[in-house]
Each structure stands twice: as structure tokens, then as C-alpha cells.
Amino acid sequence: MKTYLLPSIKLTLILIVLTAGIYPLAIAGIGKFTPGKGDGETITYKGRVVGYANIGQKFTKDEYFWGRPSAVDYNAAGSGGSNKGPSNPDYLKQVEGRIDDFMKHNPGVTRSQIPAELVTASGSGLDPDLSPAGAKVQVARVAKVRGLSADAVNKLVDEHTEGPWLGLFGPAKVNVLKLNVALDGLKK
């Protein structure tokens, strides 16, 4: 073992410099030229940073589109899912509660119109998106509270719907924060 100990220690030292020093510093340097300058892309409204483009935030007021339920309450200092199993009775009760709550705030919506993502927690607890159906089902509520026409709000949702990647791969989605920022910017 002794024959190998000294080379092992020296090799470890030089590889630490290479893989944990030089490599990430080079990437950090390149990151300065990216849209968020490597710090993460923020969204600004009326001259104030109101959030990160990729990170979901809590919307509970009726005048905003709601995002998905979050196991960490959208506290982005941490992250995580509920880790509830599909057969867990407490979990299923919780989902029932979310459905009731959603229907109370969105009168006229039937259960079959509610897509699953609106009543299930995301994996990260910070999911920034909804499916287009998840946004559309809230249009009537948002339009009514804001005194807007449903058509205008529908149009806004369509404008903020991002199609599949390259138009071919993966699901379509709506970024909830961007949608709500645009909503606040709408003239009545």
C-alpha cells in the first residue's frame, strides 16, 4: 500500500485543483455572458424584482392565476415534494380538500375540468408552470374578479403558452409568474 500512498495523495491534490477549481471557475466565467449573468434570470415589474423566471411563487389571491400546491409552500430557500404514496389515505383526503377549495373559489367549474396538477404537489415544490388546461380553468374567476372580459384573459393565457420544445418534444406549459405579471400590466 505504501508504494501507492504518496502518488495517491499528490494525484488527489492536483485533481482537486483541476476538477473543483479550474473547471467551475471557467464555467462561472462563461456564465457571465448568459442572460442572467450566472445569477439566475429575474423578472422585473414596475422597476422592482418580483421573482425568478424559473422559480414558482405562491399565488393565493383570487385575482391571480394560482400555481400548483407546494409541499414546501414555495419557500425557495429549500425544495422538495410531498413524498406521499399514491394509496396514502391522509394524502387522498388532502387532495379532496384541495378540490373542494378550488371549486369554492371557481364556481361553475366541474371536477372533470380540473387537471390533476392543480390538486397535486410538484416534485420540487417550486414548479413555475401549469398546463394550458390548468390556466384556462381559472380564466372565468380571474376575469370576474378583475372586471375583465373572459376573452381578454383567455387571449393572455394563449400568448403565454409555450409549446413543446422545438414544437415536437414534451408538454406545453404556461409560466404562472409571467402570466400574472402580464395580467397586472393589462389596462382595464
Place this chain on the structure above:
Amino acid sequence: MNTELMGVIFTYLLTLAIAIPLGRYIAKVFKGEKTWLDFLAPLDRFIFRFSGIDTKREMNWKQHLLALLTINSVWLIYAFVCLMAQGHLPLNPDANPGQSADTAFNTAISFLVNCNLQHYSGESGATYFTQHFVFMFLHFVSAATGIAALVVVFRAMKDKVADKLGNFWEYFVKSITRVLLPISFVIAVIFAFNGMTTSYAGKDTFISMQGDTVHVSRGPVAPLVAIKHLGTNGGGWFGANSAHPIENPNYLTNTVELVAQCVIPIALVFALGFYLNKKKFSYVIFGVMTLGMLMLLIPTMNAELQGNPAIAKMGISQPTGAMEGKEVRFGPANSAYWSIMTTIISTGSVNSMHDSAMPVSGTMMMLGMMINCFYGGCGVGFLNFYIFIIVAVFISGLMVGRTPEFLGRKIEAREMKIASLIALLHPFIILVGLAISSYVAVNVAGADWAVKPSAWLNNPGTHGFSEMLYEYTSSAANNGSGFEGLGDGNIFWNYTTGIVMILGRFLPIIGPLAIAGLLANKKYIPESAGTLKSDTSTFGLMIFAVIVIIAALSFFPSLALGPIAEHFSLK
């Protein structure tokens, strides 16, 4: 066909399209032939000169093992000390404290062995220093250890090599400088331009649209996530791993992460064909592995796309599938594909929470780790497969009544003893761990640990049992994913899984290396009419049968008590 399924198929085909030329390239690197990255040769020479290594010195299999184990011991001590002391070390903008001794023990081992179990959360349990100088460093070197060990076995399969099996340091360093580091660099740049953070700035604070004050964890994430996948490590920056929107911002990064984690294990199978000039043999192996992958993937996709029947009963529509624990931007189809790839390939990163997956999916994920050689981890996946090849050769030999031979060497009692021990080790450490934890959960329920045994399980009944089964399976397979509801951040889980991880890593490296080394020293018998052909589909089926029998027989009872029982209770 819908865009979600097309995304999955595209991702797999893209993986193959890259893996085949990469396999040819890797074979060239280790044969010492010219490649287009040879301009890096001065870097290699500098590293060797600095470390006082003479790469001309050929080693036998025992010397290879000694070198491998020595340098791994150095890393273990280094990682343990850094993790305990991280609170006092630089690059800690969020002022996170040092890890407790048992957590540091578990964490150091888990990154050393390419497992990355992570009984802490990255946001609060690690610092930028440990993320880079411990975790990312170990991501590189643990993957390179696996590749180097595999190259020794490749070399030993050649004719007339005996004790001249090349130089361990050369294989190891070239795995990093010629394969892992250049590819990671490219991937990290792609990530940086797609919203992954790269700067060393600490937590940020902003006021949300509704007026809440929100803190956002971030950091130099992109370089770590690149090697975390390429090296099949899986230990992520954030608690939510690749479900986190900074660690996996969009479908493009998700595709890159998926391709990156699968590409080296698959490339290594092709590399074997190019290295030994036995392409047909590598196609047979690839075929067996792919068949196994599909048999796990298809039921999982089916279960996830149908959604949770208990939620369907409430009248909610699940147009894309089950959404609990999943992210909208990936969708259930892609999350199902990821969950199978990450478990068969020993990455253990997640883009959805496995604990919330359907019971059928949970069964398939666990089977993937129980078998642990359908593609498998960087280097070690093939080493596990090698054991099954040896067993299959032996059984086939007995069936036709001839002395079993593999690539011109007789397989005798000594090799078979090693192969059997390694094949049985995996179920042994998983099931013994499971038995002890089940006993403790019930009979020592009130023990005064960080998490009391009575509070370990996040779900009642069969699913709770699955959480414990998954944890040991993941540890033994050096996978690192989890049914994360399990309260594993305490002294019991930290020590028991730590021991399981270290046994599950080094014995399956020592075993195949020993067998290959012993075989290399035997007399070469030229092929004759009576030789068992190893590059036929018949032999492929034989290997597949051996794998299924060993995995199914050992694990079926425990799976029946966990996810299978849950499946039948879910209506």
C-alpha cells in the same frame, strides 16, 4: 403520437447516436491510439510528473486493486474531514453549519462510492466549498475509478496478457482528462445558457407579487450537474435534485441530463466490442441490456400515463397522467422514462419524486436497482454484468456437459466461487438491512434519535415498507435515489446504509477484477467446434435468464410485501 412520447423516443435515439461513436473513441483512448483530444497530452504528462507516477509500469490485477483501494481511502478521509469542518471553511455564503459525525460518515461514503444517497439537503446541509471540493471532485474521481476498473477487465479479456494489465493511474487519469472533463465542460456550458446558475453568489431575497418575502437558494450549479449525470453519480445541488427548476430549468436541459447519464454506460458496452474487436459480442450484451430496460420501462410508462386510480375516482381529469411529485415542464411520460433510466443506470438523480410514483413504477425502479446491470453505472454496470456472464457460461457448460470456457479460458471452481459470492452479496446486504430496520421500526420505536423509528415512515402500510426496501436497495446498488419520505437523517440509517454502500461498491469491483485477473493467467485454448459461442442470441438469452432468476428469486418476497401488495390494494 403525442409530443410527450416523442420526446422520450427522441431522447433515447439521441443517446444511442452519441454512445456508438463515443464507445469507439473510448476504446481508442485506452488502446493508446491517436484521438483528436491528443492535444491534452501535455496536461496528462504534467499530472503524472507532479504525482511521481511512471505510466510505463505494467500492473497485475492485485496491484491494480491496491492502487484503487489506496486512493479511495485517501478520498474517504479527505471528504469526511471537509464535511465535518465545512462550517469553518471558505465559500460558505449562507453560513451553513458542519455536518454531524454520522451524517458526514454517510455522506462521505455515499459520494466516494458513486452512490450519492444524500441524507442532507443541499440548500442547508452543504456549503459551496463542499459541493465543489468534495462532491463534484468525487463525482469525477468515483466515475473514473469505475471506468478504470472496467478497462482492466477489458484488457484482461485480451489474448496473452497474463500479468501485464496496463497501468491503473493511466486509465484513471485519462478517464478524467480525455472523457469526463471535456464532455462535462460542453454540457455545463449548455446548462449555463439555459438558466442554470453558475456564479458563487449566496442566497437572494425578493418580495413576491403578493408581497411575501422569499429567499432563493442558488450557487454555481451548472458544472456540478454536468458531471453528476455524466459520471452516473446523481448527487444534486438542491434537495429536490433535478426536479428543481434551477437544477433542470427546461425540456432541453432535461434531455441533455438524460442523455448525459445514459451515454457512458452504453458507450462502454460498444467500447468493449471495439477494444476486443468483438463487435458482435457487444451487440449481444447491448441487446440483453436493452431488452431488460424495455421490460422495466413499458409497465412504468403505462402506470404513470394512466394516472392514480384513487384520484381518478374523485372525478379529477389526468390528461397527461399521474402528477403528484412531478413537474409540469417534463410531464409524466418523461418522468417515467427518467425514473427507470436513473435506477437501471445507478445515477439516482430524480426529476420527479419516486415516493409518489405508482406502485407498479416503484416495483420496476427497485427491480432496476436489484439487477443493477442493465447498462448500469459508469464502468461498474458492466462489471456487474460480467459476473452474470461468468455464471451463465458456467451453467451453459454444465448443460452441455463440457468444461465451461469464456474467451478461450477455462472457468473453474475458484472463479465460480467468487462470482457466486458477488451475485449473492447484493440480495444479502439489502435483505439483512431491511430485516434489521423493520425490527427496529417496530420494537425500538421510541429510541431517542434525530428521527424516532416510530416517525421514520412517511406513509402507512405497505408503502412504508417499500420506503425501507427502496433505501437499502438504492444503497447496495450505489444508486442514491430514494423514497425520500423516509426519515433517514439519523444515526441508524446513516451508519447502516453507509456500511451497505461501501460493501456494495468495492466487493463488486474486487470480484470481477479478481476473476478477470485469474482468467488472464490461464492457458489460452483456441476456439474449436465444441467451444461455447459467446456472441450468439442463444447465449444472450441464457444471460438474461440467469439475471432474471437470481434477481426475481431473491427479491420477489420482499417486493410482494411492498409495492406489489400496494398495487392490488389501490383501486
